[in-house]
Amino acid sequence: MTKADIVNEIAERTGLEKMEVQATVEEFMKTVKKSLENGENVYLRGFGSFIVKKRAQKTGRNISKNTTIIIPEHFVPAFKPAKTFVESVKDKVKK
DSSP, X not given: OOHHHHHHHHHHHHOOOHHXXXXXXXXXXXXXXXXXXXXXXXXXXXXXXXXXXXXXXEEEEETTTTEEEEEOOEEEEEEEEOHHHHXXXXXXXXX
């Protein structure tokens, strides 16, 4: 499902204009992104959490030059689904 699909579905279900829904979805994503950039986690009860994870410093290898490099610690965004959301997907997705 793409962002356009999400906008279309919300517009159909709520009766709102697509442009209004698109603006709302865009602002939601900007707000989540800005919060994560500031090191703040975003919690959506019943859905999941957008969190910032710290990756520790590690040693990597450049295979073509046969050298080792140090990869510094850094932060990456991640999503952790809520337990109820995980259970719902397990129960409803057909294999």
